[in-house]
Amino acid sequence: MTRAGQRWWARPEIWLLLANVIVYFGVYFGDRQHNFGSAASLQLLTTETTMLGIFAIGTTIVIISGGIDLSVGSVIAFSSIVFAIVLKQLAPAALAARGNVGPVVLLAATAATLAAALLVGVLHAVLITRLDLPPFIATLGTLIGLRSLGRVIAQWLYNSDKIAVPAPDFRALYNATWTWSIPGITGPLQVRWVPLCVFLFVAVGAVVLMRRTILGRHLYALGGNEEAARLSGIRTDRLKYVAYCLGAVCSGLAGILYAAREGQGNSTNMGMGYELNAIAAAVVGGASLRGGVGTMSGTILGALFLTLVVNGIPNIIKIESTLYEGIIVGVVVILAVAVNQIRGRKFGG
Numbered sequence: 001m002t003r004a005g006q007r008w009w010a011r012p013e014i015w016l017l018l019a020n021v022i023v024y025f026g027v028y029f030g031d032r033q034h035n036f037g038s039a040a041s042l043q044l045l046t047t048e049t050t051m052l053g054i055f056a057i058g059t060t061i062v063i064i065s066g067g068i069d070l071s072v073g074s075v076i077a078f079s080s081i082v083f084a085i086v087l088k089q090l091a092p093a094a095l096a097a098r099g100n101v102g103p104v105v106l107l108a109a110t111a112a113t114l115a116a117a118l119l120v121g122v123l124h125a126v127l128i129t130r131l132d133l134p135p136f137i138a139t140l141g142t143l144i145g146l147r148s149l150g151r152v153i154a155q156w157l158y159n160s161d162k163i164a165v166p167a168p169d170f171r172a173l174y175n176a177t178w179t180w181s182i183p184g185i186t187g188p189l190q191v192r193w194v195p196l197c198v199f200l201f202v203a204v205g206a207v208v209l210m211r212r213t214i215l216g217r218h219l220y221a222l223g224g225n226e227e228a229a230r231l232s233g234i235r236t237d238r239l240k241y242v243a244y245c246l247g248a249v250c251s252g253l254a255g256i257l258y259a260a261r262e263g264q265g266n267s268t269n270m271g272m273g274y275e276l277n278a279i280a281a282a283v284v285g286g287a288s289l290r291g292g293v294g295t296m297s298g299t300i301l302g303a304l305f306l307t308l309v310v311n312g313i314p315n316i317i318k319i320e321s322t323l324y325e326g327i328i329v330g331v332v333v334i335l336a337v338a339v340n341q342i343r344g345r346k347f348g349g
Contacts, residue, residue, distance in 0.1 A: 012285070012286035012295075012298055013285075013286070013295065013297050013298050013301055015339070016284070016285060016286070016298065016301040016302065016305060016336075017301055019305060019336065020301060020304050020305050020308060023305065023308045023309060023312060024036065024308055024312075026312075027308070027312035027315050027316060030315070030316050031315040031316060035315055036312065036315055037185065038185070038187070039182075039185050039187040039188060039189045039190070040187075041311070042185065042189055043189060043190050043191065043192070044311060045304075045307055045308065045311060046191060046192075046196070047192050047195060047196075048307045048310075048311065049300075049303050049304045049307045050192075050195045050196050050198075050199035051195055051199075051254060051257060051258070052274075052277055052278070052281060052303040052306065052307060053199050053202075053203065053281075053299070053300050053303040054195070054198060054199050054202050054250055054253055054254045054257070055072055055076065055250050055251045055253075055254040055274065055278050056277070056278040056281040056282055056299050056300075056302070056303050057202050057203060057206045057250055057296055057299055057300075058072075058202075058246055058247035058248070058249065058250025058251060058278075059072060059247055059250075059275070059278035059279060059281075059282055060206075060281075060282040060285070060287050060294050060296065060299040061206065061209075061210070061219065061243050061246050061247055062135075062243050062244060062246075062247040063223070063279070063282050063283075063287045063288075063289060063291065063294060064210070064219055064220060064223050064243075064287060064291060064292065064293070064294045065219045065222050065223045065239060065240065065242075065243035065291060066222055066223035066224075066226060066290075066291030066292065067128070067135040067223075067240065067243060067244065067291070068135045068136055068139065068279075068289070069124070069135070069139045069244065069247045069248075069275065069278075070136065070139040070140050070143045070275050071120070071124070071139045071140075071142040071143045071146060071248075071251075071275065072247075072251045072271070072274050072275035072278050073143070073147075073270075073271035073272055073273060073274035073275045074142060074143050074144075074145075074146035074147040074150075074271065074275075075117055075120055075142070075146060075248055075251035075252060075255065075271075076251050076252075076254050076255040076258055076270060076271030076274060077146070077147050077150055077255065077266060077267050077268075077269075077270040077271045077272075078116070078117075078120070078146040078147065078149065078150040078255070078267065079113050079116065079117055079251065079252040079254075079255025079256060079259070080150075080255045080256070080258055080259035080262075080264075080265040080266055080267075080270055080271075081150040081153060081154055081163060081265040081266075081267050082112060082113045082116045082150075082255075082265070083109050083110070083112075083113040083255065083256050083259050083265060084163035084164075084165050084259060084264060084265030085153070085154075085157060085163060085265065086108065086109040086112045086113070087101055087105060087106075087109050087165050087167065087170060088158075088163065088165065090105045090108060090109065091105045091167070094167065095165065095166060095167055098166045098167070098168075099167070099168075100167055100168055100169040101167045101169060101170060102169070103169075106169065106170065106173070109256075110256060113252050113255065113256055114249055114252050114253070116252065117248045117249050117251060117252025117253075117255070118245055118248060118249055118252075120142060120146065120248045120252075121241070121244040121245030121246070121247060121248030121249065122241065122244075122245060123142065124138050124139055124142065124244040124248070125237075125240045125241040125243075125244045125245065127141075128240055128244070129237040129240055129241070143275065147267055150265075150267030151267040151268070153267075154265065154267055161266070161267050161268045162264050162265065162266045162267070162268065163264055163265040163266075164263060164264045165259075165263060165264060165265070166263065170260055170263070171260055171263050172194075172260075173194050173256065173257060173260035174192060174194065174195065174257055174258075174260035174261040175192065175260070175261075176192065176193060176194055177190040177191055177192055177193065178190070178191045178193045179191075194257070194260075195257050198253055198257065202250060202253065203296060203300060206246075206296045207296045207297070210295075210296060215239075215242065218234050218239055219239055219242070219243060220292055221234060221292070222234065222236050222239045222240075222243075222291070222292075223290075223291025223292035223293070224291065224292030224293075225292070254271075254274075255270075255271070258270055258271065277306065280302070280306060280333050281299055281302040281303040281305075281306055282294060282298075282299050282302060283302070283333075283337050284302035284305055284306065284333060284336045284337060285297075285298030285299040285300070285301055285302030285303075285305075286298035286302075287299065302336075305336065306329070306333070309328065309329055309332050310325065310329060313325050313328055313329075
């Protein structure tokens, strides 16, 4: 059954939305203090979902095209280093005085960082299309190598794995907030608007690309059956360049925001394991690791689902919740994917 012919209640997004509602209210009522409904908790949930959503969307595009990208966390860390280095090189006097670097410098650093991320995507595509490496191996190599490269560059320039950037407008990329008053919530809700706007831009752009353009349909065709796509005249190698470059650029955007959150470029532990979070969000959202299946809305709901589970655990398990976090998240992800697979076989989705 095609997506157009599916009954609305058979779509995976509906079931995932229901799962999100159940998890949220389960945690809310399971905690006697009802901390999950506080303004601070909602701010955390909003920010964490948008940050995960930015690079999970890029990962979903790669998965839909039939590939896999294991380098997401390392690209985030490497991008943070590039961003910090460009800022320090372009505005040394302002940083020495702990002042603002200015919008021009921020834009220049953003452009340089995204260009570096784009080159990583090109490298992935070259390794896969020219050297015929499996995507798993190609991106595993950059998973290991990029983080080390970031450390080498940082040590060479500043004798440190971390490059601090004490600029208020740099930190504002993450910390700047809008204040919203929502009925029923005690206190104003502070929304970090830059990550939210970046997420909305990425999400809307990805939805338009994948659902409204020929390029998006070709990416689905590539993931569904590469040989059939090639025989039908689709230039599959070019599509792989598009998919991996988009995935890397999304990770680069996330790297800039994570750098702003920490106030530094960090090649040591920033983004550690985030590639698994991105893949989990995509798969929980209905994407198939075989390729050709997935939606941006599903990935966004998958990112929200993971965020709710991870942040809900400390509200239920008050003592040493981190001991059980991995077990609970792992079981929940497996169950969510299993239910999605069963639903897909039953309804033909």
